[in-house]
Amino acid sequence: MGVDYYSILQLNRSATDADIKRHFRKLGLKFHPQKNPDDQEAADKFKQVAEAYDVLSDPRKRATYDQFGEEGLKNGVPPGSGHAGAWTQGYTFHGNCDKVFRDFFGGDNPFQEFYDRVDGDLSMGFGGLQGRGSKKQDPPIERDLYLSLEEVFHGCTKKMKISRRVMNEDGHTSSIRDKILTITVKKGWKPGTRITFPEEGDQGPNNVPADIVFIVKDKPHPSFRREGINLIHTAKVPLGKALTGWTVDIHTLDERILHIPINDIIKPGYKKVVPEEGMPISSNPSEKGDLIIEFDIVFPSALPPQGKNLIKAALLHQN
Incomplete structure (x- = not known):
């Protein structure tokens, strides 16, 4: 036979x-x-x-x-x-x-x-x-997750597409396939926050797939930067208003407009702190950090003679 x-x-x-x-x-x-x-x-x-x-x-x-x-x-x-x-x-x-x-x-x-x-x-x-014993796991694959300050302020959902090698049913050959990973961004996540998807890396017959790790980073923002839980805003102020008083108008991340009166003389290095107008605290989003206003004093490029005389007269009491 x-x-x-x-x-x-x-x-x-x-x-x-x-x-x-x-x-x-x-x-x-x-x-x-x-x-x-x-x-x-x-x-x-x-x-x-x-x-x-x-x-x-x-x-x-x-x-x-x-x-x-x-x-x-x-x-x-x-x-x-x-x-x-x-x-x-x-x-x-x-x-x-x-x-x-x-x-x-x-x-x-x-x-x-x-x-x-x-x-x-x-x-x-x-x-x-x-x-x-068991198979060795590949080292983690780290990717940057850039988020706008608005996304971190409000929280959001991000869909991240990855391409990875997946073992076929025969257990020997493999192919490249796409997969969507869903990240639920919590309010107040700080830069450096790590989101781990266990064993979502390339598969192989003799390895444990690597973890995929997304690391939060801030996108540049036109009005703010953040330091910890605080938001920093730099306001340009003309010299005359720096000496005589001014109101700063700030559009917040949640689409409000703050009118912040500045009655002090704005000196180099002067800062104005607005409590609880910063970023949410991730462990307790109902609480927020502060908004810190820094100032960039804009000096005039030239003064007419009478303007100089007026300033001298106004500032004589300082001498």
Whole structure:
């Protein structure tokens, strides 16, 4: 009756390519000589599994085997058999089970350490590998999340599209797919806040996907910058108004207009603090920091003579 390659891989004849790969992966790992030292029965099964995979994973060999059986596969299909695309030469398994195993796993061979030899000896046995336990996780992938001050003031929802490598159902191949990650931005999040999506990085057969971490950063704002929970606004004030009084009009992040009277003389370095008009405190958004107004005093580029005399007269009492 001949060798039943499907039975060796614990499959039926309707098996898909993905089924063949999945079963070879499972049985190849189970009967690998490094896992079964000095076990001739396991070594024989490993060879059978490798040969079965070598045949069934090749469409032309599998087609010949399905129609003509082991005898037709190994003796060759005679001309005029009427089977288009069939294997026409006799097939002989090359016998290198290790090569089949390596070719299947490629650079991600879970037994790679078995082939890294030190002074002619294996650097680590199978037991040593199993002793190390689970797969290693890739380092975190960090991305900047730029938010406007309005978004942080009010809170918002951000949709972030990522592209990552995902393992296919066969457990061996992979493809690039997009995914949308949803970030619920809380009121008052400070720069440097980290939002972690566990294991959303590239997948692989022998790794734990990396965490993806978004790090909050402030977008530049035309009217404010923030320091901690406080908002800083710089107002330009003409010298005359700096000396005589002024009202600063400020459009807030929640679309109000504040009219802040300045009755003090505005000196270099002078600041006006408006309580509770800053950023929400993330732990208690009903509370806010302060609004701090800094001033940029604008000096005139020139003065007419009578203007100078008026200023001298007004400031004589300072001398």
